[in-house]
Amino acid sequence: MTRSIILILLIFIQITCASAQSSEKSAPEGFDTIRKGIAQGKLDTISYPSKTVGVARRALIYTPPGFTKSKKYPVLYLLHGIGGDEKEWLKGGSPQVILDNLYADKKLEPMIVVMPNGRAMKDDRAIGNVFDSLKIKAFSDFERDLITDLIPFIERKYPVIKDREHRALAGLSMGGGQSLNFGLGNLDKFAWVGGFSSAPNTKRPELLVPDSQDAKAKLKLLWISCGDADGLIGFSKRTHDYLFTKDVPHVFYVEPGGHDFKVWKNDLYMFSQLLFKPVDPKVFSLTVLGSPASTNVRSAKYPQILPDNRVLFKVKAPDAQKMQVDLVRKYDMTKDTEGFWSVTTDTISEGIHYYSLLIDGVAVADPSSETFYGMGRMAAGIEIPSKNGDYYALKDVPHGDVRMKRYYSGVFNDWRRFYIYTPAEYDANPNKKYPVLYLLHGGGEDERGWSTQGKTDLILDNLIADGKAKPMLVVMMDGNTGGGGIASFGERSLQTFENELKQAVIPFVEKNYRAQNTPDGRALAGLSMGGLQTLYAGLKNHSMFSYLGVFSSGWFANNPTLSEPQYTFMKNNVAAINNDIKHFWVAMGAKEDIAYENCKIMLKKFDEMGIKYQYSEYPGGHTWPVWRNNLYKFAPLLFQ
CATH class of the missing domain: 3.40.50.1820 (Alpha/Beta hydrolase fold, catalytic domain)
Incomplete structure (x- = not known):
């Protein structure tokens, strides 16, 4: 099976009810292409009075096919990145096309999607130096604008369900950090939270989730995703690692790709299908490739640890005739046409383990891992995470x-x-x-x-x-x-x-x-x-x-x-x-x-x-x- 998506799911998500959901491993081909002959939702630009900023501010709003004021809907607030504005998703992600297609396939709960400008300042256009300190502060100030101005406006003007169980918050890059910061910081307002390729504005995890029991009780879904070649993946992984040790149910979804809309469109496709209905863990029965071990040297993708603590090794050695990994026992590796050798181990116990690569019978340290003095010599080591490792x-x-x-x-x-x-x-x-x-x-x-x-x-x-x-x-x-x-x-x-x-x-x-x-x-x-x-x-x-x-x-x-x-x-x-x-x-x-x-x-x-x-x-x-x-x-x- 091709490496289409790397998914790490903590199966301990507590599910009280299951529903028939898609078992797709990723967005299928054509998921973001306009289809003929299907019902379409409607996109509008709205203006709302912001007491936080002191001016009227703009947002895009998507209402689903068949929208009627006689029915009440849940709402997804979808945020953009540092270089964008309320139109960034529309320009780069075609969210209305993705959502229309999902509705046509009966994979989505009817919802309203609001795409605001997450830069809460009077001149909120994405022009000039987007990294200016005042503009960065404006992204933080948007929390107040969102909660005290935008959400009340939407709930006055549109037929929406006005409780936390029917409110979701998600975003990409800077907006991913905002979503985690604001969503987890206001669990009385949001039950569904998603961070796509969350940027360095993401708070440290112990500040994001200071009370793990409260988070467990209130969150319907916490989704954290990132491309495996994205330089910002460390911010997502540190949050995942903390949530793992605190036993907070969440999805950590790592996929091939960088910091771009190819990743974020797929994230929207996967995340949106889970909203506002019971989450069936069977939807995550994917081929899991894992995430880099914490003991890897800087930027090394392998070895990777799978959710069940099996380990995937992958090493490039085109001239080798035989390769093994000596970890607890010896594992024979197989070679592909590009000269990469790989193998997946049995489940490995938690903690640190010394191992060697055996290249044509010669034991060497894996250049992708940190080395430790153990076994009477320097050896590569791999740390298998533990939920009991918070101390x-x-x-x-x-x-x-x-x-x-x-x-x-x-x-x-x-x-x-x-x-x-x-x-x-x-x-x-x-x-x-x-x-x-x-x-x-x-x-x-x-x-x-x-x-x-x-x-x-x-x-x-x-x-x-x-x-x-x-x-x-x-x-x-x-x-x-x-x-x-x-x-x-x-x-x-x-x-x-x-x-x-x-x-x-x-x-x-x-x-x-x-x-x-x-x-x-x-x-x-x-x-x-x-x-x-x-x-x-x-x-x-x-x-x-x-x-x-x-x-x-x-x-x-x-x-x-x-x-x-x-x-x-x-x-x-x-x-x-x-x-x-x-x-x-x-x-x-x-x-x-x-x-x-x-x-x-x-x-x-x-x-x-x-x-x-x-x-x-x-x-x-x-x-x-x-x-x-x-x-x-x-x-x-x-x-x-």
Whole structure:
């Protein structure tokens, strides 16, 4: 099937009733061509008094075929772009032709369509510098003109239904931004909202939809669409991403094309058919190709993520003989006549995943994706979105810094580095000392893991802004001690790590940063290998730390040489450990976490010894979504 339309539909739209609707995947050929022998609607120019502007203003109005004053109609207010006026849709989009044809095919509810001038100023013509600040302000001022002047005029002069359920607002480009801003900002006025290729005037999503529950209750349909080659697609996608995490029903519709009427005419054709009647989700049973992953490098279209979290890869390599994607499992790619290789994967779990392209058997990083240090090497990574990821979303809150710091280690006799998170207030409070969380990565990763894959700064920024966590420093050090593999978990390796932590990192941090230097101001936590390091160094030095966090880890059940000395030490120091450690927090993924059974065996030992701890599980395996959530839940327990 050709790539005629890319549609991303969140199927969780709550539908109470279904109706017979078109199952077309896009506008058919000829949808915007005048047909002979069909009934036609009527176009008029109207003038209405605007108290907002202080003059009479013009708009175009379309009344449907068979229009009669004895019947009342719903209304669609259709807005133009920054370089247009009330005639832009008429000149470039032939809306009356599109709508007449839809009526002839019995695909449209009878409605009145009003096309106003969205530039609310006395000289509202699209002449001169359309980007002039006064003209830009006039687009914002149109909200008042629309609601207090135009809508009341239409409802006085035309037979319309005067409630929000029978009012729709949509527009293209600047008008798309207006539609989202005004429609979502006035849910008492509009139940149907559509933004086509919405421009940078679109408000940030958290301002568009500050109350997701209110939006869910009041919106009949929220439609967001854009061409895949449109440079403004980022504004639509950021709104979609936010609505996705907030579970707000909406359609995100991405189609081939740029910032032009070819896209917008198709948008009008698809959007208008859904208005003022129950929306049947079957209308969206399209071939879905997805939207670019957030981990793609700038402007890269692939890989794309489908609504069911399958991933479409497409790479140009005309000289390759064989290509595969190694992501969870190996997928064979197929080559087209233009030299593009492609494949669609199975459904992939949420969070970040490392992958490689195998080109004639050689593993390489995908040049279209960001790379991360994981799997013991640099590898491409892809982020699969999660509806539960709001706590690490980029929000309009004060943001701290992640700083990279080099230091000389006497333990290794070499230069090493760590990353440190400083809260937003750090530089503004030169006399304040901060508690410190030392946060450790897993095997195959390094000191970059928690700041990049783990999104530590965003998690802490959001928690601190919400008052759920104390402002703190987070030191993300390199836990690799050489050797790699199972040797990284051996006694000597763990002892080397302990020495590095105690003799190099902590002294350096407490000398060079405003860090508290008491046990009450220190916490130690880590995932997987870092969890083992936390168990080893944290419990042995329980007088140095008041908080320990162990994520997806546990002493190896089949390695008594490693575990038994630790249990012996703990057994001999139960009272001191329980007294010194205020929160000993152990967290796991579900049973698919590879450390699950080891952890259960370890916790049984703790119970037998009387070691106090708190236990938490988060659905998932040995993966970053689990560990991000672990940090989200652990950080609020610290330094209270």
